[in-house]
Amino acid sequence: MVTRTVDLRSDTVTKPTETMRAAMATADVDDDVLCHDPTALRLETEMARITGKEAALFVPSGTMGNLVSVLVHCDIRGSEVVLGNNSHIHIYENGGISTIGGVHPRTVKNNEDGTMDIDLIEAAIRDPRGALVYPITRLICLENTHANSGGKCLSVEYTDQVGELAKKHGLKLHIDGARIFNASVALGIPVHRLLQAADSASICLSKGLGAPVGSVIVGSNSFIAKAKILRKTLGGGMRQVGILCAAAIVAVQENVGKLEGDHKNAKVLAEGLNKIKGIRVDAASVETNISQDRPPPPNF
Numbered sequence: 001m002v003t004r005t006v007d008l009r010s011d012t013v014t015k016p017t018e019t020m021r022a023a024m025a026t027a028d029v030d031d032d033v034l035c036h037d038p039t040a041l042r043l044e045t046e047m048a049r050i051t052g053k054e055a056a057l058f059v060p061s062g063t064m065g066n067l068v069s070v071l072v073h074c075d076i077r078g079s080e081v082v083l084g085n086n087s088h089i090h091i092y093e094n095g096g097i098s099t100i101g102g103v104h105p106r107t108v109k110n111n112e113d114g115t116m117d118i119d120l121i122e123a124a125i126r127d128p129r130g131a132l133v134y135p136i137t138r139l140i141c142l143e144n145t146h147a148n149s150g151g152k153c154l155s156v157e158y159t160d161q162v163g164e165l166a167k168k169h170g171l172k173l174h175i176d177g178a179r180i181f182n183a184s185v186a187l188g189i190p191v192h193r194l195l196q197a198a199d200s201a202s203i204c205l206s207k208g209l210g211a212p213v214g215s216v217i218v219g220s221n222s223f224i225a226k227a228k229i230l231r232k233t234l235g236g237g238m239r240q241v242g243i244l245c246a247a248a249i250v251a252v253q254e255n256v257g258k259l260e261g262d263h264k265n266a267k268v269l270a271e272g273l274n275k276i277k278g279i280r281v282d283a284a285s286v287e288t289n290i291s292q293d294r295p296p297p298p299n300f
């Protein structure tokens with residue numbers, strides 16, 4: 001009897017495909033700290049194209065992608081970022097924006113669908129006239145899909161509205177798009193449109209897309225130029241990184257098309273789990289690749 005184990009702990013628990021391994025073995029490489037690795041440049045060019053941004057930068061992890069992005073936008077001491085109280089950056093990234101970057105977080109309650117009410121976001125933005133005592137709001141962060149809300153997708157309309165709000169107050173908008181390809185597939189909207197209102201985004205290649213390592217951040221040329229320096233400061237400059245980028249290129253080429261199947265499987269799993277006594281998963285609310293049986297999020 002053949003036994004096949006399906007590991008459902010996370011979409012990060014993947015193995016590189018044969019094509020990825022072959023691409024890694026034959027990758028054309030050079031020193032990427034000197035900005036000369038052709039495969040890294042190929043991945044970055046392609047990710048900039050897909051996301052509709054001027055430039056992209058490969059980073060070792062989503063955590064570093066978010067950290068670098070927040071710190072580039074908040075390059076003045078005393079900066080504050082408005083973000084969800086149940087967001088990955090706030091809950092699961094060791095408070096790096098504060099501990100490493102000296103950026104103050106101002107949380108707004110995340111709704112069950114991962115959004116924050118626009119009026120609550122606006123209320124959280126500091127009045128610059130109080131700058132003698134207040135931190136300076138510089139940035140708003142969204143997360144799409146929103147992991148702790150069960151992989152819910154933020155709509156284009158909502159993201160655009162937050163983008164308008166950011167503009168109105170002279171702020172930047174960063175999207176933690178660790179699973180933006182999942183949102184794109186589930187909503188049937190291209191990634192570049194979902195990110196149109198954002199000044200920057202961090203996108204994971206090693207989650208549903210199945211690459212072994214890495215994320216990219218995307219934004220304007222000047223944003224990426226500053227991000228490159230900060231990545232080096234944080235120890236994220238890597239030499240022949242094309243080895244990793246080669247697998248990531250394959251992941252983007254081959255695996256975006258498989259996400260729809262992942263989403264269907266997550267729904268089937270949720271429906272099945274619901275039939276087990278003691279487990280309750282709201283199958284109807286599964287939008288992407290997460291089916292979770294969790295208590296409501298604590299009041300962080």
Ligand SMILES: Cc1ncc(COP(=O)(O)O)c(C=O)c1O
Nearest residue numbers: 061062063064088143147176178
């Ligand atoms: C929404 C979200 N953002 C960022 C990250 C961080 O990615 P990494 O684990 O590559 O640091 C994760 C990881 O699970 C995530 O779910």
